[in-house]
Amino acid sequence: MSGRARSGTSARLARKPISGSRGLLATAMLLVAIASAFPLVWMVLSSLKTTAETMQVPPVWIPRTPSLDAYEKVAGVVNVGRSMWNSLVIATVTTSGILVTSMMAGYAFAKYRFRGRAALFSLLIATMFLPPIVTLIPLYRMVGSIGLSGSLFGVILPNLANAFGIFLMRQFIAGVPDDLIDAARVDGASELLILFKIVVPSIAPAIAALALFAFVYHWNSYLWPLTVLQGSSDAYPIVISLSRLLSYNRGAMNTGLVMAGATLAVLPPLVLFVLLQRFFVDSIVGSAVKG
Amino acid sequence: MATSYRASAGIMLAPAVALIGIFVLVPMLLTIWLSFQDWSTQTSFATAAFIGFDNFRDIFGPTSVGRDFKGALLNTALYTLLSVLLILPLSVAFGLMVYQRSVAGGTALRTVLFATYMVPMIAVALVWSKLYSPTEGPLNQMLGLVGIGPQPWLSSPGTALTSIVFLNVWQQVGYFTVLAVAGLTQIPGSLYEAAHLEGANAWQQFRSITLPLLRRTLLFSAVIAIINAVQVFEPVALITQGGPVGSTNVLTYHIRRVGIERAEGGLGSAMAVTLMLSLIVVICAVFAVLNRKDDE
Secondary structure (H helix, E strand, C coil), rough: HHCHHHHCHHHHHCCCHHHHHHHHHHHHHHHHHHHHHHHHHHHHHHHHHCCHHHHHHCCCCCCCCCCCCCHHHHHHHCHHHHHHHHHHHHHHHHHHHHHHHHHHHHHHHHCCCCCHHHHHHHHHHHHHHHHHHHHHHHHHHHHHHHHCCCCCHHHEEEEEEEECHHHHHHHHHHHCCCCHHHHHHHCCCCCHHHHHHHHHHHHHHHHHHHHHHHHHHHHHHHHHHHHHCCCCCCCCCCHHHHHCCCCCCHHHHHHHHHHHHHHHHHHHHHHHHHHHHHHHHHHHHHHHHHC | CHHHHHHHHHHHHHHHHHHHHHHHHHHHHHHHCCCCCCCCCCCCHHCCCEEECCCHHHCCCCCCHHHHHHHHHHHHHHHHHHHHHHHHHHHHHHHHHEEEEEECCCHHHHHHHHHHHHHHHHHHHHHHHHHHHCCCCCHHHHHHHHCCCCCHHCCCCCCCHHHHHHHHHHHHHHHHHHHHHHHCCCCCCHHHHHHHHHHHHHHHHHHHHHHHCCCCHHHHHHHHHHHHCCCCCHHHHHHHCCCCCCCCHHHHHHHHHHHHCEEEEHHHHHHHEEEEEEHHHHHHHHHHHHHHHHHH
């Protein structure tokens, strides 16, 4: 039997359900896709409606004359440029830190033998499963007591290393051949030089995945910035600034405004995802299967 | 040579270990320590005064502190249970749709499903607060088209928590679908061939091959789904503020309100410790249940 064992793909191709069930399956897939996409499509459409259109019953699904009025109104309530810049600083600096610390630690865990390696690795990985609320209260006090509350650096500093990044980098660096590293050592290259000139280029896709994941995660993150920035609205990232839109003109009146704000917040991570989704998916699969 | 690598290992590990040590492990130990202290979050750690188990007595006691916390614990448990019970079956069903090759479009479906996972939770909350709007909201409008009366969604204590579960499932199910697909690719196709030759139908193949071999994936998914579920914060903070009548007061929101906004750091820490212990118990239970199936 093993002599003619087939790959999973060909076996799947071999099983063709009858046409009735294929129609059912196609319908189900279409419904799932519509249910999944609907809220975002509706968000964009509503952001382009006039105030009257957003309040109409039965609802107007597609705006008759798309207008950008709602976006202008958002800009009047929230300092969009400043908030976007803050989000960009937080996400970019945090991501850079995570990349460097994860690559270094991942290299050590993958390629060095040292006492306590397994125990230290387990301890770090365990933090991956700790909900942030468990450490929020003392962390808030600690960051406050070194004078960083209300500042972007206070948002960034505690997140410059994380367990997921270390885990992902170790998984991929373990696959880099030892011979490659030993050859460089014989040539007298320093360990840091080996890491950044030899190891890093050979796992570039995994690094891209980690970068994208970290960027989106920290662009979207809300609980910690809200806690550490309390009241310092100049430092608010876009997701916190936009949360104020809901209380502005509370009720049906503000639907277009809220949807325009939500669209602005969604665009950067969604555009990154659409451009580079292969990396996202690969790194999730890497984190699940290789574990 | 080994000595020089020991020094290198130290240099390579130092930044990550120092950062995670200082900003995760130390605060975690402080949370445990603070749970036994009378301490205001506005003051330095030095002002904390040891009071034994008083904080724990309070949060499980008959006063309003205890009632609110026990309510939040129960809400979080319900929220978590409901999320996991919806996410796991849906992720397997959607995973099969993405993985199968008899109808085209699986990869496109994966893209659409996973895209919602990229959307900031704050935007999800904003959009769904309007989708759920009782009169002009599209959800009630569409229910009206198929003859179902308007639902109160977020505005009634009976439906608010479930409504938040739905928006959370909508956002996260794509991630778990990708995990399910990863699990499906690990199942050898030859098993299905053999079952097919013996005349097993699709449902029998699913029950006796797919589901048992997905167990490791489902275990991983369940743990991640549980940990994600206890972190729900944005929709509650933004839309319901824990209401109506405390029905959406979940732990992350409640602990932050007590420990940061009301500055009752000792009480909040006791709640956080209780959450941590509950999570450990629940995750051990999940492992035990899924491992017992191994023996069958």
